[in-house]
Amino acid sequence: MHRILSDQLPHHVGETVTVAGWVHRRRILSSVAFVVVRDRAGLLQVVCREPEPPGEEQVVEVTGRVVANAAAPGGAELVDPVFTLLGPAEPPPVELFRPELKASLPALLDHAAVTLRHPARRQVFAASAAAVGAFRAALDRQGFTEVFTPKIVGTATESGANVFRLDYFGGPAYLAQSPQFYKQTMVGVFERVYEVGPVFRAEPHDTSRHLATYTSLDAELGFVRDHRDVMAVLTEVVRAMVAAVRPFGYRVDLPVDVPVLHFRDALRLAGAPEDEPDLAPEHERALGEWAAREHGSDFVYVEGYPMRKRPFYTHPQPDEPRWSNSFDLLFRGVELVTGGQRLHRYADYLAALAERGMDAGPLRTYLEAFRHGMPPHGGFAIGLERFVARVTGAANVRETTLFPRDLHRLAP
């Protein structure tokens, strides 16, 4: 069979062609039936005289003649069809032909194998794939190298909290909460690296924005002056991701100059007490509104978070070391990216760990990178599903994860 895709139909008017896909909708009228076929490129209409053409979700091959019809999707349709059944189907648990899927979130997720076929659902994950492609392409253009680092680790990455423990050939091991240590180590090798991969958080919180595992888009780069160089790379990466989702109908406002607030000023702008150690969700929302209103921007950087709220590898702000050279990037009022400059001198690591009462012993192999020479460096991590949730307006990050995992969900 030489099959053409649905979006090619208008180029074949007058010819006999073969298409294949799922029956998206079947409508039987008194003297004619309409069968809408869904393939990876879209939808096409088949007009037939058979009294009983294949029903919804049957997988069919259809050979027929293409005729122009301004009322059909794409301006052409198939007539005088011959159907071949490739894959039989029982009726789906939800009606996929409706413009909007009528299903509760649990039903949507329980029946993901079927509900993901809905064009609106598929669109979300097509945009997601395009965004990841743009992340990589933007970094490839800037001399980054892709790396793959272990997801099973011997010591909890940053803290002992919220870590999944597993049985590793009879001994304990953990699932990596982030590739942080490894991407820093790899700056010593390639200077600029990125990784796209799963991270694991044993989140005991049942919220609309936390999952037990998600896709982290990580980057790290050496030879920076400070975190502002990291932010410049991040802005270009996000610009590429925003451009990539545009063809799917998602519009995001990212001006040439993304506003940057120091944490101190962010607290004031959000109306928070000046001794708050972190931004609460309502503060982030207020800052998002401010950025949209004052700068026409869906994004706003907050830099300089207090050192005591950031991990031990965080570089302090040189002129005022209670602040840090770290930042968050808020997207429509929600934290999307965390990043910053890291310490790079071995002695600074030993001092930072001692100050926090942390044992350097389990970090020995990580610290070896700094012991033997590392440049000033920094990086960031973007939560993919959170990015796509904000882009598509999904209320819950579970809607932008193919098969989400949380406190209560381990299937499908």
Added chain:
Amino acid sequence: MHRILSDQLPHHVGETVTVAGWVHRRRILSSVAFVVVRDRAGLLQVVCREPEPPGEEQVVEVTGRVVANAAAPGGAELVDPVFTLLGPAEPPPVELFRPELKASLPALLDHAAVTLRHPARRQVFAASAAAVGAFRAALDRQGFTEVFTPKIVGTATESGANVFRLDYFGGPAYLAQSPQFYKQTMVGVFERVYEVGPVFRAEPHDTSRHLATYTSLDAELGFVRDHRDVMAVLTEVVRAMVAAVRPFGYRVDLPVDVPVLHFRDALRLAGAPEDEPDLAPEHERALGEWAAREHGSDFVYVEGYPMRKRPFYTHPQPDEPRWSNSFDLLFRGVELVTGGQRLHRYADYLAALAERGMDAGPLRTYLEAFRHGMPPHGGFAIGLERFVARVTGAANVRETTLFPRDLHRLAP
């Protein structure tokens, strides 16, 4: 600082420039010293009169004048340098300036943070990254969509053996041995999908080609006639990967027509008894030698493996159902890829599971895809580290994994 990379030096003869990197080698002679600086683009030579220039692995910024020198790497070198120390370093545990790293495999892996900086080590992983990029690009060109599927699963993927068990919020869960079920499910959504991600195997074997976790390059596509359509896509993908590693000096022979042997004939060619259920390593080696000798090919397909050695979702060979529509692709005498056509009818799945005495219950959400219509489909999985090991001639797959994990190794 506006820094240039080492490979740009020859374009700046006569100018004063700034470079930055690690001191790769320092040689102090009686009246002059040579400092070779390593950056992400390569090596460059600095000639200086200082009695004590920075030592090996110190991270430096160097400003100096570029002069032509045919004896220097790239044909130019830096003179009258001013060094700025960016990152102090203790002497490295191995001498990175030697053309070949003198270190045992355990030392190489224990000190990965430093040994990966060696140009020969770095080269391996740069080629690996290029190969992955080529995998994706080849599939993107053919209408595939990238997916991210869960690595924590509620039921062991294909069998209960060699699976890592973890504590999931107080209950049991497992690390996914492959994205098999999910990539098949996603054929129902996008028709053609791929995933690059970690897979986990609790391999009790301590061999040179098994790891507890590795990077799997997975693809799956719908609307195939049989496994030969899958092989055609795979051949194009491997062709792209082979082309991508070429600029790194790795040469691989992949003719236009890759030889294909039926399992039955492969046994005979390898001199194995005709009732053998699988190919042993020595048989694979013999087939690799045959392919090189007779076809000038580093690759050979073996198709038609006995059904009883393949997983339950395998599609039988229609004319002789004790054989399967599955295949392996051997690369230089070692299995690199496993793939094949899968069952696609719900009734066939129920029958296959019953025949093997397997319970369909735990597979309910996976089987839902087939229950509601799936096209004939198939796919394959390439082991990235194994591919790179064969390409680079590494004896052990641990040499082509940044931070390997095995029965005995959980660090760094």
